[in-house]
């Protein structure tokens with residue numbers, strides 16, 4: 001499923017980006033581009049980061 005339509009970033013790519021160390025929305029945007037245009041996906045990216053971090057899966061891949 002696509003998370004960021006503007007940059008065509010899918011869930012797998014987002015998960016891999018977070019797993020590789022991107023622990024903030026800005027870091028994710030810098031790493032894969034997600035959130036770098038209209039910003040509509042920013043809340044979803046933030047939610048992904050929060051869930052991966054609070055559950056201890058910050059370094060897990062999907």
Ligand code: FES
Nearest residue numbers: 004006037038039
């Ligand atoms: S949907 Fe992600 S920047 Fe537009």
